[in-house]
Amino acid sequence: MTAISSLYPQPLWQWFAQICAIPHPSKHEQALSRHIQAWARDKGLTVLEDKVGNLIIKKPATAGMENRKTVVIQAHLDMVPQKNADKKHDFTKDPIEAYVDGDWVTANGTTLGADNGIGMASALAILGSDEIKHGPLEVLLTVDEEAGMTGAFALEAGMLEAEILINTDSEQEGEIYMGCAGGVDAEFTVPMQWQPLPAGHQAYRLTISGLKGGHSGVNIHLGRGNANKLLARFLVEQASELDFKVSEIAGGSLRNAIPREAEVVITLAADKRALLEEKAAAYQALLQQELSATEPALKLAVTETILPSQVMSTESQQSLLHLINVCPNGVMRMSDDIAGVVETSLNLGVITTQGDSVQVLCLIRSLIDSGREQLESMLASLAALAKVNVKFSGAYPGWKPDPSSPVMAIVKDTYQDIYNKEPVIMVIHAGLECGLFKKPYPEMDMVSIGPTIRYPHGPDEMVNIETVGQYWQLLLAVLERIPEKA
Incomplete structure (x- = not known):
């Protein structure tokens, strides 16, 4: 000092x-x-x-x-x-x-x-x-x-x-x-049904880390990875072949910061560990290629962890992962009036597992009220399709x-x-x-x-x-x- x-x-x-x-x-x-x-x-x-x-x-x-x-x-x-x-x-x-x-x-x-x-x-x-x-x-x-x-x-x-x-x-x-x-918070609440842990499963923690993160407005146009979105993409793409079960998921800590880290605890059959590690390594290599300029320190780690007492039901898990995967994120529109300035954006900032539900918190920003309202409408439609609740709060001009x-x-x-x-x-x-x-x-x-x-x-x-x-x-x-x- x-x-x-x-x-x-x-x-x-x-x-x-x-x-x-x-x-x-x-x-x-x-x-x-x-x-x-x-x-x-x-x-x-x-x-x-x-x-x-x-x-x-x-x-x-x-x-x-x-x-x-x-x-x-x-x-x-x-x-x-x-x-x-x-x-x-x-x-x-x-x-x-x-x-x-x-x-x-x-x-x-x-x-x-x-x-x-x-x-x-x-x-x-x-x-x-x-x-x-x-x-x-x-x-x-x-x-x-x-x-x-x-x-x-x-x-x-x-x-x-x-x-x-x-x-x-x-x-x-x-x-x-x-x-x-201006902006507004959007919070999805995804209800969870739980089921007993399948026999013969082992538990693993998948963690995406090493991302730059940053301000969800000032840095949103820089193409940085969103850890929540990157993790959901992997889980959705590998759900069928790995046949895993999710017990908890978390990512980000602030709705106005681009998430740098996200993690999920999954269980799967003991004989699929090698396949999980192979898929994770391949996905990390893919992301390092796609985001080589913006996220050179990106990592996807797989570590064994203690077995959970319960896992999400198939329906709850699919609803949650598809919601996160399809939710808009990043720049939605650039301004016509001010060159180089983002007009409307969305940051999928925080995911938390809390008892009988999972919360997904986003922050919508827009220079114009109609841009913010359009994104609110899109997220409301997404919530209706996924049969979950979405609440908008804290709107500021x-x-x-x-x-x-x-x-x-x-x-x-x-x-x-x-x-x-x-x-x-x-x-x-x-x-x-x-x-x-x-x-x-x-x-x-x-x-x-x-x-x-x-x-x-x-x-x-x-x-x-x-x-x-x-x-x-x-x-x-x-x-x-x-x-x-x-």
Whole structure:
């Protein structure tokens, strides 16, 4: 952490080191929130906490800038908790082991939390400075963004005075975001009928691992393997010849992360072990050929395990495996309006076996409501054909682009003045909270910026050091250029 704390800009990186030291996965942000509140009150700043745990910290303008429009810098308190299978780490207790790796900061076997820890650190560094020039300032830190946007949903009108919001949750330096995708969760519940273990069977655990995973919006177009889908494909293709029985299946851990690992426990006749290993080896070779460019570390392992007490009935097993195999996944449509941007996608994120049912959790994203609704209709039809239940929940709106946004123009012109090149104005295929903020604050002018973060929502997450400095310089220059109140 000492090496990280000495990076430029030092106040930002010192705060990021503190953030890494305090566990803050989604739904467990209280310790970090208390630390920030105590610090802010000690600085004499006004601190508000709403009913769900969102923090609003207010700081007066610096001398001579009292008549500028009020700005709120916004970030989220939580981080995505993902780790490699061989990494021992409790996200609710253990600090993030961040370190410098060349031009990047990354973490040892876990997500780093640069998403959105860098943005949070920048806001707190500005609050703590006596030298940075700015008008009346608010900092909004929301809870539970990564697991359902609970904080953004609950934000009430009247708590913020700002006319301008700068969201810090973007992940590419040189791009200014003026819109984002909306989304909805889709959860299939597949009822299970169980039967006794057939005589003469042995049990095996099949595990797909070594995939890159990543953010289910930002990385969905990269062609990475989805462990849940790859495992289901093998099981469906080999069901007849191997004549196996499934006792449990699991894959992924977050609906907004591309699954890196999935596993299934199956039983089959003892004399078919060699055939199972042969089929698994052939399938691994096939996937390594198909996904050689995107998933070079992919593995399919077969290990013997203890015999289960029961297995799925033939009908339940077929219904489940065919559902997973046929469920849409990945990019559904590219945008006609914005070149190179995904319009609509779906991530089959999590599979869990729970007693008398198996849950399959997906996340639909779309820049347009009709795209999201079309996928909802498709999944409802799939559920009807499979004779299972599907529930849609947690729908959140997209952030409709406003090409005439005054703050976007300020950020664009400022960037061009500093770096002598035009930034790219973008819409991101991810769920920024800005769309939800528009409900209690419909007139608020919004923009989103950030440094370059690679592989968010996965253990390979890293943030580029140079771009953190560039993001910082841009943010401070924009605060100086905020116009006076009308």
